[in-house]
Structures are given as C-alpha cells and as structure tokens.
Amino acid sequence: MTAMTILKAKDLKKEWDGTPLFEGVSFEIAEGERVLLFGRNGTGKTTLLQGLQGRLAFEEGSVYYGLEREEWGVLDQQLETDLGVSVIEFVLAASEQLAGLKGRMELLADRLEETGGTDEAAVAEYGEAYDRYLLLDGYGWEAKAEKCLRHLKLEPSLWSQPYRQLSGGQKTRVQLAALLARQPRLLVLDEPTNHLDEKTMIWLEEWVRTYPGTVLYVSHDRAFIDRTATSVLELSPTGCRRYPGAYTQYREQKELELKTLESQHKKQELEKEKLLESIRRYALWFQQAHTAAGQNDFLRSKSKKNVSRLHAKEASLQRLEKNRVELPKAAPKLNMKLEGEDFQGDALVTLDDISLAYDGGPQLLEHFSLTLRRGDRLSVLGPNGAGKSSLLKLIAGAAQPTGGRLRLHPRTKIAYFAQELEHLNPELTILDSLLELPGMTQTEARTILGCFLFPREDVFKRIGDLSLGEKCRVAFLRLYFGKANLLVLDEPTNYLDIDTRERVEEALAAYPGGLVIVSHDRYLHTRVANRLLLLGRGQRPQFFSGTFEEYYAKERSRVLTPEEQAREGEMQLLQLRLAGLMSREAAGTEAEDRELLEEILAVQQAIQSKIKEI
Structure with missing residues (x-):
C-alpha cells in the first residue's frame, strides 16, 4: 500500500533582492517519513520551510498539501509571542478551539465579578462556553498540558512566567511540550536541538524516532540526524536531491557519487x-x-x-x-590551522580547592580541583545550569572564584571563545578587525579572510550586521592569530553548518596545545576529547578518563538497579491498565460512566507519581 503524500513541491524558486536563492526545487514527502532538510548555511533552508508554511511567497512553483494546516506542528527558533503570554498559556494555545473557549470564559468571569453576577446575558453565555469546554474535555487538556511541561522538566514555578523571558533552551522545551500535547500529523522543526542539554536531547531523539506522524526538520547535529532521519533532502541553489538513510549514509553516498563521477570524467x-x-x-x-x-x-x-x-x-x-561528465564545483571550505606557542612545562592551569557561585546564588562548585596539562583535551558535560560556562569563564580569567586558588604557569597563554560572542566589536568591519593586528597588510588580510569563507565584498561587512555563523568564523580568526597554548571554547560550533564544523574539528584535533570544551555537539566531543568532566546540579563533579564514545557506550549499557527495575515494571503495568480502560466503550448509565472516568483519573495520577520517582 502506497503511503499518503503529505507535501509535494514542484519547481520552487525564491529570490532575495532580485538574486535567486534557490530554484528548480522539487520533492515529495510521504506519511511516516522523517526527512532532514540539509544544506550549507545560506542555501535557504529556513526560507524554504517558511515558504512551505505560507509565511512568504515563492516567485515560481507550486506546493500540494495533503494535510490541513491545523494538522501541522511547528518548532521555530525565531518565534515571537505577545509580551504577556505565559508558559502555560503558550502550551494550552496548541489547541486553538479550547484556548479560545478558556479565554472567553475568563473574560466573562471578570465581567460577572464586576457586575456581581447580575448580568444575565453574561451568565447564559458563560454557561454555554462552560458546557462546550466540558464537552471537549477542556480540563483533561489542561491536565495533559501540565503533564507535558513536567515531562520536559519545566517545573510549575515557571508556568506563570512570560514565554519571551525564558532562555533559549527553555523556549525550545516549551514548544516541544506544546507539540507533545497536541501530537500533530506533521512536525516541522527548525534546529530542534539548539540549547538542549544531553538528557533532553536523548529524549528528543527517541520521541522523533518513534513519532507516529511525519517529520520535516533542519538540524546541524549529526548524532541527532543519524538516530532520527529516514532520508536526507539536500538543498542547493539549483534544486534538491534526496538520499535514503541518515547523515552517515548520506556522506557515504556522496563520496561514492564523487568517485564515480571522477572515474567517468577520467x-x-x-x-x-x-x-x-x-x-x-x-x-x-x-x-x-x-x-x-x-x-x-x-x-x-x-x-x-x-x-x-x-x-x-x-x-x-x-x-x-x-554528454560530458562535469565534476561538481568544490564548495568553498574553511581553511584553518591552529598553532600554539611552544610549552615545555607540565601544568598549564591548576585549580585548587575552588568554590564558585553566582552573585547571591547557590554554589556551582565547591572544593573543586583540576589540573590541565599540555595535551589534555577536556570536554565538560552536564545539564544546563550546572555551571559549565561559569567554569570556562573562571579558567579563562573572565570570572573569579569565591574560594580557593587558580594558578597559571608563567608561559600559559589562553584564548577564550565565548558562546555569546560579545567580545567582538560590532562597529568594525571584518577587514578592519584584521588590519588592527601589527604588521598586517591588505593583501595578507584578504587572503586569510578568503580561507575563513569571507570572499570579495563580504570583508567590508560590519561585524554587528553578520549572521551568528559568520560571527563564529570571525571569533575563530582571533584564535587563529592568538598563538595560545590553551584554548577555552564555549559552544564553538553552535551556529556553523556541518561542513564548517568538520573543518573546525580537523583543526582542533591537530592543535598541539591544551583544550577545554563545552558543547552540545556530540560529534565534536567524540573527535577531540580524551578526558571528560561531568557536572551536575547539586552533585560532586566526576572525571572520566576516556573518550566520549567510551563514556556514552558505558552510560547506555548501564544495568538498572533492582529498585529501578521494579519501578519500570510497575509503570508498564499501569500503562497497560490505562490503555485497557481507555479502550472501553461507554457503559450507558451516568453512574457507571462516572465510575470509569474516576478510575481512569486514578490510574493517570498513579502514572504521574511514578514518572516523578523515575
């Protein structure tokens, strides 16, 4: 049986200021597929997604939609909401009908309070809205929304806060909670893994991998792609091509494709x-x-x-x-080699009995000691808020400990890459920022900028006007000239496309000095790290002497304790019981129906209690 076509694009073309961004884009997505939209930064992936959603118009082409827009669910990193929309309101708004009814009931309740309940029209209208809300199981929807927020580790203390005041990771989790509650038939996800900690990332992988609907997404996280994608849709300025499988399979097919073309060309x-x-x-x-x-x-x-x-x-x-076989034009690639000053000593940095805390906040580190030596490649892992970035600021000298002592070797030279990129001067052009260096000439500067993917007129752009990916490359320029023997890198590849990430990994792998890295990019840890530091909120730091791959394999194969096994078994029994109750037909009498509903609610509450225990 042929799967239903969810989306079909034919000969799409999009221009910016009269210049084609892409053209001749045609593809189909069938029900149940998990399709990665892939391409270098600037090829128009987000623009294509916005066009498919109807947020902007294509110059040419057509789109067939196999689903109504109400059956779409979208995760958007640039999403803006009304200033006063709270977290719980955002999730409840995933059901427009129920959100509208709830809002109407709240307005009518306010009016009745003002009139002391004497407005008969408002009383009647409130009763109608209330009956409709009950009929559509509005209170059940509220319970489901709260459950999804808790499932994504968003505590009730956050629910009343405005969505717009949340961190990037919290916003992503709130959007995921809304999608989890609604379970739309088509998910459109733009960079869903941005700002997520490892546990949430693993949960997201499993959720997307087993999602019963269809998924179209953009991501630069290769581990996430490998575990979720069923096919890759490669977007280029002249069209797009589909490749079966995930990222590893895509790379293998591209390499085979190139070898075949080279053989035919020869x-x-x-x-x-x-x-x-x-x-x-x-x-x-x-x-x-x-x-x-x-x-x-x-x-x-x-x-x-x-x-x-x-x-x-x-x-x-x-x-x-x-019938000439043309070899594909090689796309420009980042060309970077990091060099460090010669260092003959033992310890680059020593942290002795360190304490670290935010102003007036809880202790992030207490009685913490660490020695970084030449050749150490330390990856710092842990959930958001565990103090990873704060530790890097401490090592880089951008923050001071509240206790203990930090000692630098006299010849230690540190280069710090901050994820906020606030150390870049937004008023300078890219070229001027390089010409500030002693002895730098125009010719040498233009050559170096070309190696960092800043060709021709791009070098005259103001740093403040650059995209985040371009700012990352400017930040790497500073590392390139720093000649440091210790690199302290906080999310160095966050805004880079996969090809550029791989060039950065090659440069870091060949770097002769010491490295300390915080990143959500698991491929980067796998490629570079030889030691791991594990931080957790309220937990003692732990060191793992081995690679990220060894640690990850050990974590995944961990045997559950007898208590954990018992809880898992109880949870499965409760879920089976709930499925049986939910599949029962209405008994017919009001009393029996009420008894069934009460039993369902009791089982749901028991499941919720087990989730909290786990």
Whole structure:
C-alpha cells in the first residue's frame, strides 16, 4: 500500500533582492517519513520551510498539501509571542478551539465579578462556553498540558512566567511540550536541538524516532540526524536531491557519487585524447593524399575515404562533448590551522580547592580541583545550569572564584571563545578587525579572510550586521592569530553548518596545545576529547578518563538497579491498565460512566507519581 503524500513541491524558486536563492526545487514527502532538510548555511533552508508554511511567497512553483494546516506542528527558533503570554498559556494555545473557549470564559468571569453576577446575558453565555469546554474535555487538556511541561522538566514555578523571558533552551522545551500535547500529523522543526542539554536531547531523539506522524526538520547535529532521519533532502541553489538513510549514509553516498563521477570524467578525458589524436592523424592523411593525387580523379576519390573517417571521429567527439561528465564545483571550505606557542612545562592551569557561585546564588562548585596539562583535551558535560560556562569563564580569567586558588604557569597563554560572542566589536568591519593586528597588510588580510569563507565584498561587512555563523568564523580568526597554548571554547560550533564544523574539528584535533570544551555537539566531543568532566546540579563533579564514545557506550549499557527495575515494571503495568480502560466503550448509565472516568483519573495520577520517582 502506497503511503499518503503529505507535501509535494514542484519547481520552487525564491529570490532575495532580485538574486535567486534557490530554484528548480522539487520533492515529495510521504506519511511516516522523517526527512532532514540539509544544506550549507545560506542555501535557504529556513526560507524554504517558511515558504512551505505560507509565511512568504515563492516567485515560481507550486506546493500540494495533503494535510490541513491545523494538522501541522511547528518548532521555530525565531518565534515571537505577545509580551504577556505565559508558559502555560503558550502550551494550552496548541489547541486553538479550547484556548479560545478558556479565554472567553475568563473574560466573562471578570465581567460577572464586576457586575456581581447580575448580568444575565453574561451568565447564559458563560454557561454555554462552560458546557462546550466540558464537552471537549477542556480540563483533561489542561491536565495533559501540565503533564507535558513536567515531562520536559519545566517545573510549575515557571508556568506563570512570560514565554519571551525564558532562555533559549527553555523556549525550545516549551514548544516541544506544546507539540507533545497536541501530537500533530506533521512536525516541522527548525534546529530542534539548539540549547538542549544531553538528557533532553536523548529524549528528543527517541520521541522523533518513534513519532507516529511525519517529520520535516533542519538540524546541524549529526548524532541527532543519524538516530532520527529516514532520508536526507539536500538543498542547493539549483534544486534538491534526496538520499535514503541518515547523515552517515548520506556522506557515504556522496563520496561514492564523487568517485564515480571522477572515474567517468577520467575515462572521457582519455577517450577525448584518443579522438583528438585520430582527428589530427586523419586530417594529415587526407591532406597528404589529396596533395599526392594532384588531378588524378581515381586517387582524389580514394583520398576522400580518409575524409569520411575524419568526419566520423569529429561526430564522435561532438557526442562526447554533449554528454560530458562535469565534476561538481568544490564548495568553498574553511581553511584553518591552529598553532600554539611552544610549552615545555607540565601544568598549564591548576585549580585548587575552588568554590564558585553566582552573585547571591547557590554554589556551582565547591572544593573543586583540576589540573590541565599540555595535551589534555577536556570536554565538560552536564545539564544546563550546572555551571559549565561559569567554569570556562573562571579558567579563562573572565570570572573569579569565591574560594580557593587558580594558578597559571608563567608561559600559559589562553584564548577564550565565548558562546555569546560579545567580545567582538560590532562597529568594525571584518577587514578592519584584521588590519588592527601589527604588521598586517591588505593583501595578507584578504587572503586569510578568503580561507575563513569571507570572499570579495563580504570583508567590508560590519561585524554587528553578520549572521551568528559568520560571527563564529570571525571569533575563530582571533584564535587563529592568538598563538595560545590553551584554548577555552564555549559552544564553538553552535551556529556553523556541518561542513564548517568538520573543518573546525580537523583543526582542533591537530592543535598541539591544551583544550577545554563545552558543547552540545556530540560529534565534536567524540573527535577531540580524551578526558571528560561531568557536572551536575547539586552533585560532586566526576572525571572520566576516556573518550566520549567510551563514556556514552558505558552510560547506555548501564544495568538498572533492582529498585529501578521494579519501578519500570510497575509503570508498564499501569500503562497497560490505562490503555485497557481507555479502550472501553461507554457503559450507558451516568453512574457507571462516572465510575470509569474516576478510575481512569486514578490510574493517570498513579502514572504521574511514578514518572516523578523515575
């Protein structure tokens, strides 16, 4: 049975200021697929998603929609809401009908309070809205919304706060809670893993992987892609191509594709050389035979045989040129080699009995000690709020400990990459920021900027006007010239596309100095780290002497304790019981129906209690 087509795009074209961003974009997405929209930064992935949602118009092409827009669910990193919308209101608004009814009831309740309940029209209207809200199980929807918020570790103390005041990670989790509650048939997710800690990321992977509907998403997280995508849709300025499988399979297919093209191109070039040599030879034979024949008609006729052979070879050459295999133009790549000053000592930095806390806040670190040596590549892991960025600021000298002592070797030179990128001067152009360096010439600066993917006129852009990905590359320029022997990197690849991330990883892997890294990019940890520091809120820091891959495998294969196994078993029994109750038909009498409803609510509450225990 053929799966239903959810979305079908044909020959889409989008321009910005008269310049084509992409054109000839055609694809289909079938029900149940999990499709990654893939491409370098600037190819128009977010623009394409916005166009598919009807937020902007395409210059050319058409889109077929197999679902009504009410059946779509969208996670948008740039989403703006009304200033006063709270977290709980945002999630409840996932059901427009119920949110509208609830808002109407609240307005009518305010009016009745003002009039002391004497407004009969308002009383009648409130009663109608209330009956409709009950009929549509509005209170059940509220309970479900609260459950989804708790499931994503958003505590009730946050629910009344304005959505717009939340951190990036909290906003993402609130949007995910709204989608989890509604379960739309099509999910459209733009960078869903941004700002998420590892536990939430693992939960999101499993949720997307097992989602019963269809998923179209953009992500630069290769581990997330590998565990979720069923196919990759590669967007380019001239169209898009579909590749089955996830990121690893996509890379393998691209490499095979390139090798095949290179082989065909080489074969054609050899064939072309042979044809050109034959054409030259037949042309020479004809010229010599024609000259020798003079006015002898028999010899002149005989010499024309070489002409027909010459024309046949020329026709073969034309066919070869017409079907010529062109090698794909290599996209510009970041070209970066990080160098460090020679360091012959042992310890670059020593933290001894350190305490660290926010102003007036709880202790993030207490009696903490750490030594960073030449060759150490330390990845700092832990949930958001555990103090990872604060520790990096401490090591980089951007924050001071509340207790203990930090010692730097006299020859230690630190370069710090801050995820906020606030250390960049927004008023300077990219070129001017480089020309500030002693001895830097225009020619040398332009060459270096080309290596960092800033060609031609781009070098005159103000840093304040750059995209986040471009600002990241400017920040790496500072590391390039720093000649530091200790790099302290806080989310260095957050806003980079996958190709640029891989170039950065190569540079960091070859870097001779010490590294301390905080990142949500698990591929980066796998490629670079040889030590791990595990931080947790309210927990003692732990060190893991090994690679991220070894740690991750150990965590995934951890055996549950007997108590955890018992809780898991009880949870499964409760869920089976709830499924049985929910599948029962209405008994017919009001008393029996009420008894069934009460039993369902009791089982739901028991499940909620078990979730809190786990």
